[in-house]
Amino acid sequence: MKPSAGRRPIYMDHAATTPVDPLAAQAMAGCLTADGVFGNPASAGHAWGDAAAFRVDSARRQVAALANADPAGVIWTSGATESINLAVLGVVRFAMARGRGRHVITARTEHSATLAACAQLEREGARVTYLVPGTDGAIPVQAVLDALRDDTVLVSLMHVNNETGVLHPVRETAAHLAEHPAVFHVDAAQSAAFLSLDVGWGVDLLSLSSHKFYGPKGVGALYVRHRPRLRLQPLMFGGDQEQGMRPGTLAVHQLVGMGEAAALVLQRRDADRWRLDGLTRRLEQGLLDLEGVVINGRAERAPHILNVSFIGVHGESLALALEGIGLSLGSACTSASATASHVLRAMGVADGLALASFRFSLGRWTREEDVDEVLARVATALAEQRRRTTVWADYRSGTPVADLYGTDAGEAAG
Amino acid sequence: MTGRAAWSAEVRRHFRLARGAGEPGPGGQRFGHGAAGAVSWGTQVRIGVTLDQAGHIVDLSWRCYGCPATQAACSWLAATVPRMHREQAAAVTATAMAEALALPAERLGPLIVVEDALRDALQSAGMND
Structure with a gap:
């Protein structure tokens, strides 16, 4: 500067945002030019495509490990904003289309990506409860439980507030939601670099952003519960990449950078x-x-x-x-x-x-x-x-x- | 949380110098104290002026709650109006301050508060005649 x-x-x-860790940048640089892994991972059957697919799979495992998740549940996105939109819009639109409910619980202190996606859902006929924090910034777990309704299909809360740093007790909330059919989405953009996460606590969807933990900008991930499989309505349509949830040729260098950054986070x-x-x-x-x-x-x-x-x-x-x-x-x-x-x-x-x-x-x-x-x-x-x-x-x-x-x-x- | 405004060189200079900043107080033969704005508006200005017997401004001091443009305008006034006659100083407008500080039109709002505080102070000083 x-x-x-x-x-x-x-x-x-x-x-x-964080600067890219030099080790992540080095890994990314190896995926750009003719002497590196530049192939299209969807091009199965030749060495260039297979090499790229191998690197993408490796990155997927590295990112999944951040939250002790099944790599098969990791969907690459352009960042946390897209992950959050895919989670919030994808779950509620899927449920509303099948008459399974239309109520969402979130908080007034959420990131604008969540609030704007919820506002869009309201325009589409959903009902949204916006929880109000205390003066200390915390959203009590009991407030979440009190807001639950029979038709609640999604609870979306951030693990760490991006402005105040206040933590939400994800594990405790997930435990209480276990008996309710609502899907629990956690925006972990600010927490992944520092706090232990485990989707096994009962987190169905988890949004991650690479550039918040020393990876490159322009790439993120959404973990979607794989067993039993959670179904979403995609935001975009095209090829069958990412299980049809997020079509488009994968940006191998970005994913490799995020994967390397995730591996470094786990080490330290x-x-x-x-x-x-x-x-x-x-x-x-x-x-x-x-x-x-x-x-x-x-x-x-x-x-x-x-x-x-x-x-x-x-x-x-x-x-x-x-x-x-x-x-x-x-x-x-x-x-x-x-x-x-x-x-x-x-x-x-x-x-x-x-x-x-x-x-x-x-x-x-x-x-x-x-x-x-x-x-x-x-x-x-x-x-x-x-x-x-x-x-x-x-x-x-x-x-x-x-x-x-x-x-x-x-x-x-x- | 977003980015910050780009300030002109003149705003930066006066913001750094802050001529006349501090508690306005009686400093000479005739003293006037003016105020305008409110914290809830985002701009509040208090100005003190000291006049000599002939009605010329000897000194101007100020305190304000406001953006860098507000502080720069107060500093510019403190550097500009001393030696002016009271009536001449009362003709200084927000537009003149904006021109001197190379500020865009959307920053006129806080400068109008500065102008109002100056006029209030000059009027207050005149009441002691």
């Missing part, structure tokens, strides 16, 4: 998890030492994501002051009117605080000195911004946070 004002750029946006997942947990705690404590910092998502979290709001500053202005650090700002700010995050709004965070929220997400190559450098830069930028703002002056004069920002900000700020 372009360095800013001579300062060392520090990337802390791994929840948005526990070590990465504990190391990042320690670094994120260091970051969290350092930020909390600064006055007027609110943690968004105080429930149990994944080890790599920390979302905070800074009282007394405007998000866009603090973002500019922090240029050079790769962070996600909790608002869309490419125009004059900013929009607060739907996740934070669902948690009851006031718009003013949501617009001053930042997501720090650490990764495989984040070091302790990066965390300390970020803390130092945030402290400096925050102090300077607060010197300029009306809100901070009012806060220091004793105005309660709830009065500064309205609604339930006081509760959210704790």
Whole structure:
């Protein structure tokens, strides 16, 4: 990236995307040119096609191993968005076409891919229950169970929220759903790199994204329960690749890159998890030492994501002051009117605080000195911004946070 | 969570300098204090101006809650209006600030709040005549 004002750029946006691991990139490069494995895996019967098919099968096993899944259930996609669409639309359209039900349970804090797919299903006649999280960001398992109906065909929840890092207890939810015919889909895009997953817990569908765990962009996977076979209505039609669920020539280099990245995750997942947990705690404590910092998502979290709001500053202005650090700002700010995050709004965070929220997400190559450098830069930028703002002056004069920002900000700020 | 706005060089310069930033307070013979906007609007500005006996601006200070364009506009005012007569300063518009800072039309909203706060401050100072 372009360095800013001579300062060392520090990337802390791994929840948005990760760099490709050099070993994965090397494996991909071996699948492109004439001296590599460039064949079409569907071209059975000659060496080039067979070599490609072998590499695809190998990658399929590597990705399946992430979730202790049967490789036969892995369907390649273009990424988590396609996986989620195929899961959500595929299950519910299949069920509705056969009169087996039309009710879906999901949460207001889900990724836009899930929410938009559910909105499309509503236009097609489905009924969707959107669960509301607590102020800590968690969706209680009991809320899922309370929303179940006889005609519920799908429960779709994310393992780790992409904005707050808050965990959903997948294993416990799956156990409770075991007696209900509803299909359980888990969006594991943010969790695969760090958390143990096992579809044997009772997960019927699992969405994965390669570029969230040091694989290439443009490739993902949907695990579909293979025994007993779960049937979906495909989104696209064409050849018989991927059991007819996802036709089109397979991008061997992408799949091999994802497979290699998955294998690396399995080798180091526990070590990465504990190391990042320690670094994120260091970051969290350092930020909390600064006055007027609110943690968004105080429930149990994944080890790599920390979302905070800074009282007394405007998000866009603090973002500019922090240029050079790769962070996600909790608002869309490419125009004059900013929009607060739907996740934070669902948690009851006031718009003013949501617009001053930042997501720090650490990764495989984040070091302790990066965390300390970020803390130092945030402290400096925050102090300077607060010197300029009306809100901070009012806060220091004793105005309660709830009065500064309205609604339930006081509760959210704790 | 999305990308960030691209700011002009002038906005960046004034954002970095932040001329006049800090608590507005009585600093001279005649002091006026103005305010406009609200946190719920996304922009809130408080401006203090100090005038000399002849009605010329000696100093302008500000605090605001706003985007970089808002902060840059306040800084630009603090660099531009000192030595202007009060009536001349009252004629400074949001459009003039936008031109000086090379800001697009959609950023006029926060600058209008800055303009309102400036006029309020100048009027407040005039009431002490």
